Amino acid sequence: MEINIREYKGGKVxxxxxxxxxxxxxxxxxxxxxFVKKKESLLIVxxxxxxxxxxxxIATFVEGLKGVMSxxxxxxxxxxxxxxxxxxxxxxxDKVFDIYGTIEDACNS
Amino acid sequence: xxxxxxxxxxxxxxxxxxxxxxxxETLINVSSIISSTLKLDDLMNLVMEKAKxxxxxxxxxxxxxxxxxxxxxxxxxxxxxxxxxDILKKKIVxxxxxxxxxxxxxxxxPLVINDVSSDSRFFADADKLTGFITKSIIxxxxxxxxxxxxxxxxxxxxxxxxxxxxxxxxxxxxxxAIENALFHREVVEQEKLKQELDIAAALQKSFLPELPVFxxxxxxxxxxxxxxxxxxxxxxxxxxxxxxxxxxxIGDVSGKGVSGALYMAKIISDFRYIAMQSDSPxxxxxxxxxxxxxxxxxxxxxxxxxxxDVNTGELRAAVAGHPPFLRISNEGVYVEDxxxxxxxxxxxxxxxxxxxxxxxxxxxxxxTDGVYEAKNKDGFRIGFDAFVDFVSKNKDEENLIKMVxxxxxxxxxxxxxxxDITLLExxxxx
Numbered sequence: 001m002e003i004n005i006r007e008y009k010g011g012k013v014x015x016x017x018x019x020x021x022x023x024x025x026x027x028x029x030x031x032x033x034x035f036v037k038k039k040e041s042l043l044i045v046x047x048x049x050x051x052x053x054x055x056x057x058i059a060t061f062v063e064g065l066k067g068v069m070s071x072x073x074x075x076x077x078x079x080x081x082x083x084x085x086x087x088x089x090x091x092x093x094d095k096v097f098d099i100y101g102t103i104e105d106a107c108n109s
Numbered sequence: 110x111x112x113x114x115x116x117x118x119x120x121x122x123x124x125x126x127x128x129x130x131x132x133x134e135t136l137i138n139v140s141s142i143i144s145s146t147l148k149l150d151d152l153m154n155l156v157m158e159k160a161k162x163x164x165x166x167x168x169x170x171x172x173x174x175x176x177x178x179x180x181x182x183x184x185x186x187x188x189x190x191x192x193x194x195d196i197l198k199k200k201i202v203x204x205x206x207x208x209x210x211x212x213x214x215x216x217x218x219p220l221v222i223n224d225v226s227s228d229s230r231f232f233a234d235a236d237k238l239t240g241f242i243t244k245s246i247i248x249x250x251x252x253x254x255x256x257x258x259x260x261x262x263x264x265x266x267x268x269x270x271x272x273x274x275x276x277x278x279x280x281x282x283x284x285x286a287i288e289n290a291l292f293h294r295e296v297v298e299q300e301k302l303k304q305e306l307d308i309a310a311a312l313q314k315s316f317l318p319e320l321p322v323f324x325x326x327x328x329x330x331x332x333x334x335x336x337x338x339x340x341x342x343x344x345x346x347x348x349x350x351x352x353x354x355x356x357x358x359i360g361d362v363s364g365k366g367v368s369g370a371l372y373m374a375k376i377i378s379d380f381r382y383i384a385m386q387s388d389s390p391x392x393x394x395x396x397x398x399x400x401x402x403x404x405x406x407x408x409x410x411x412x413x414x415x416x417x418d419v420n421t422g423e424l425r426a427a428v429a430g431h432p433p434f435l436r437i438s439n440e441g442v443y444v445e446d447x448x449x450x451x452x453x454x455x456x457x458x459x460x461x462x463x464x465x466x467x468x469x470x471x472x473x474x475x476x477t478d479g480v481y482e483a484k485n486k487d488g489f490r491i492g493f494d495a496f497v498d499f500v501s502k503n504k505d506e507e508n509l510i511k512m513v514x515x516x517x518x519x520x521x522x523x524x525x526x527x528x529d530i531t532l533l534e535x536x537x538x539x
Contacts, residue, residue: 063407
């Protein structure tokens, strides 16, 4: 798994590439918790390069979401491939996370 | 009769020979100490005590290089005052390049300083904290096969007639012995951990129903649970909620290993308590969710809870972020994606209730995502749709869950299983 960070319209875009699982999620957690500690008000997760996510990966995003919500921040996701979207919809997590098709949709909502 | 020719040697020559003999003796002594133990603490204390004696030093220490922090930390400090040793171990951490030890660690060269007060590299804070007065230092890098291990220091050696090269050779041997002892400690710790995990796995198994088959009235439930690691995060339970009803529960805790297992143990005990107080799966999930909302590290539980009437075949079900299950009837295999709510432990939500009816010959196959997310050695996963196809083709098999388990295991043959596999089959015999 690889993580790249960039700025977009005042938000921090976290681009994740590869598989998010038990072994790689601690790295993602460090990054998310770093932004939570800094009270970044808008985190936008680019899922375009994510080929798989397991429950540890989802738990990491749940922790990140709870973290940003604690200071009124937002976490949005975009670019989920159909297989990843299926994981989110099976688990009804599409009702928990703000999920969009494109980065523009995520920023304009 | 012949006489040996007399040889005359200088005093200095004799002195040098004596010193070399003494050095060899020291080398042999230290080598025997080094090979006498694999216990890291014993090894370091014995060697450093011997070095301290040989050079009649007031104190000595070993700083270990911490690769994660890129800093040097005191591991051993032998001095007359125990409290000084404690202060060094607890309070002093050196950056690479900081102080004499830091310089030696960066340059990987020994350093002999007869008067530290005239050397700008000397780090005086340690003396300020301990009250010890450092006058001179011998510092040698400890370099093993895997690179820098740390730095050994002798403080205020009263004997000055020593050979730094001999000291360097000794430290080379010492470094390899430390590496061996560290490796030994790791092996011992891994073995200890494995034993602990074996106990945890046995304990975890004891939380699940004693027998994987349970029947009451017209309902027969069978289960298979294969953890990915020794301890897993999947769970299931059968529970008699009243004379004519049984509850069937399956869950998947986010995360695996020890954290998943501990969370699973808490959940199963909370669930059993709640399930005995309510005959509605929706209400049971609402209560369980309220108890688990502050789970650490975003941990959550996906679950299905079904209460079946063993006389009528009526099922009342609640789903918490769990994958759909399959209903197998004479006509075909149907994906039951019931109205549900997100996993338990994330948000305060209400879990809806769905009512279904089983007909003669109907079966439910409820499973965790580890079943269809199993990966083969080419990196491909079974996938939900392909899994449903497999079940459809084999729906009339008597021992369907065994067949599915074999299929998943043969699909992922040669690959370490990343997730637990749990399957429950609910048969309506009426």
